[in-house]
Amino acid sequence: MSARSPLHGARLRLWLACALGCTGPKLEPTSLLEPPGSADELRLPPGAECGPERVPALPVLDALPDGASPPAEETCEDAPAAESGRHFALRPLGVGYPNVTGPVNDLPPGVAYLTFDDGPSEWTHTFLDILESKGVRATFFVTAxxxxxxxxxxxxYTDDSGRVIVYRDVLRRIVDSGHQLANHTVNHVDLAHVTRGQLTSEIEENELLVNRALLRAGGQPEVLTLFRPPYGSPWFTGIAGMPGPQASERIASHALNIMWNVTSGDAQDWAQGESYSRTSSPLPSPGAPDLESKRRRVLNDVLNSRPTSTGAGMIVLMHDTHSATRDVLPQLIDGLREQGYGFETIEHYVQWRWGRPSLDMTPGPGLYQSCVPERDWGCEALGDAPLGTDRSSEVCGRFWVAYHALGGAAALGAPLGAPERSAETGIYAQPFEHATIELHPENPPPCHIVAVPR
Ligand SMILES: [Zn+2]
Structure with missing residues (x-):
């Protein structure tokens, strides 16, 4: 390593283009090894002039080139059992996959992770009222x-008392109440029927719009490190219309994939009188049950689900777009408590399983390598200490991507400490010898990863 960093002395922030796989102008890592022409002029890739005040439209992402070879099938001894031929063998790092047994799907006993998909809706603030009154935290997989x-x-929309409520304020309330916000695509697309470019765009645009909304609501940005595919597709639907690893690869490059092991069944129909909105007409499904029957069914499906027979952990799929679910939520929480369950957000699960925050797990070394032990996914130890013993000497998750795309140790030197999040700005930062890498979740790609030379 040279004594003087090529980044040394530069004052401008260096925007890292395409670290997460877009096809826009690419800043080659090697170009960073050359000293900038002048102290104040680092070469910005064309079209990548980013600024905190500017939130440009999401770039149109075409299908990615096929240069990279597809991920290998899981063949290691500790790999989970292969799924049926109609499912993809390769799964992004996550939990709750169907037809899989073993440690990969284990959950901590006695913990119920309540998850709500598809909101925020006109009912969401009433869900939040209930969760607050019960002292329960949950995870919301939102669509923008x-x-x-x-x-x-x-x-x-206008609530019962005539107040006009903006969806972004509901979003902020989710975060401020201690719940976890997660990604569910922007338009709720079936991932089995979109191109890789569309899929990437669906994930990234949702994250962008969510963060823009949080900022406009006066909140802090959030990195959406958890993802749930609409319909659970392709893993739950078994749709084989998409070439093998496409969905896996795209999801894995953004977030942990969080499925479920208990479904409330609330989204399988619209009961008579039920609607996703207080102002829309009811949408009864053909042969739909009456509302009371549906309420009883939802409650029963959760309280008598298979994990409850042994007190096993559960990730419960529900939707804050269904008023029937809202109506039984207090009883559902009480019923699970009576069976000994406590409630946590998915971040608790991530800590339980990997001992690290989800931000550190998405993505990292071994992302596309099937034989890396899962405990090692997400981090690289750069010091003398073994992985997991000295976090200040490790580079993990998105920091790892940024670190290596920017030239690794040759350009940035060794880490000087573990990543930290500023409570004031919401920015995540990890210091290295020659630059600090910052994650700006409020900025769209490529402006969400920044290196600030020291
Ligand atoms: Zn959904």
Whole structure:
């Protein structure tokens, strides 16, 4: 390593283009090894002029080139059992996959992870009222547009008391109440029927719009490190219309994939009188049950689900778009408590399983290598200490991607400490000898990863 960092003395922030796989202008890592022409002028890739005040439209992402070879099938001894031929053998790092037994799907006993998909909706604030009154934290997999129309999270509705509520304020309340916000695509697409480019765009645009909404609501940005594919597709649907690893690869490069092991069944129909919105007409499904029957069914499906017979952990799939679910939520929480369950967000699970925050797990070394032990996914030890013993000498998750794309040790030197999140700005930062890498979740790619030379 040279004594003087090629980044040394540069004052401008260096924007890392395409670290997460877009096809926009690419800043080659080797170009970073050359000293900048002048102290104040690092070469910005064309079109990648980013600024905190500017939130440009999401770039249109075409299908990615096929240069990279597809991920290998899982063949290691400790790999989970192969799924049926109709499912993809390769799974992104996550939990709750169907037809899989063994440690990969284990959950801590006695813990119920309540998850709510498809919101925020016109019912969400009433879900939040209930969770608050019960002292329960949950995880919300949100979509920025589905059911909210083109206005998306800037859209409004009027509540029972005549108050006009903006969806983005509901979103902020989710975060401020200690719940976890997670990604569910922007338009609720079936991942088995989109191109890789569309899939990437669906994930990234949702993260962008969610963060833009949080900022406009006066909140802090959030990195959406958890993902749930709409319909659980392709793993739950078994749709084989998509070439093998496409969905896996795209999801894995953004977030942990969180499925479920208990479903409330609330989304399988719209009961008579039920609607996703207080202002829309009811949407009864053909042969739909009456509302009371559906309430009883939802409650029963959760309280008598298979894990409850042994007190095993559960990730419960529910939807804050269904008023029937809202109506039984207090009883559902009480019923699970009576069976000995406590409630946590998915972040608790991530800590339980990997001993690290989800931000450190998405993505990292071994991302596409099937034989890396899962405990080693996400981090690389750069000091003398073995992995997991000295976090200040490790580079993990998205920091790992940024670190190596920027030239690794040759350009940045060794880490000087573990990543930290600023409570004030919401920015995640990890210091290295020659630069600090910052994650700006409020910025769209490529402006969300920044190296600030020291
Ligand atoms: Zn959904």
């Amino acid at each position: 547009k589905q059911l909210k129309g083109e206005a998306g999270l800037d859209g409004t």
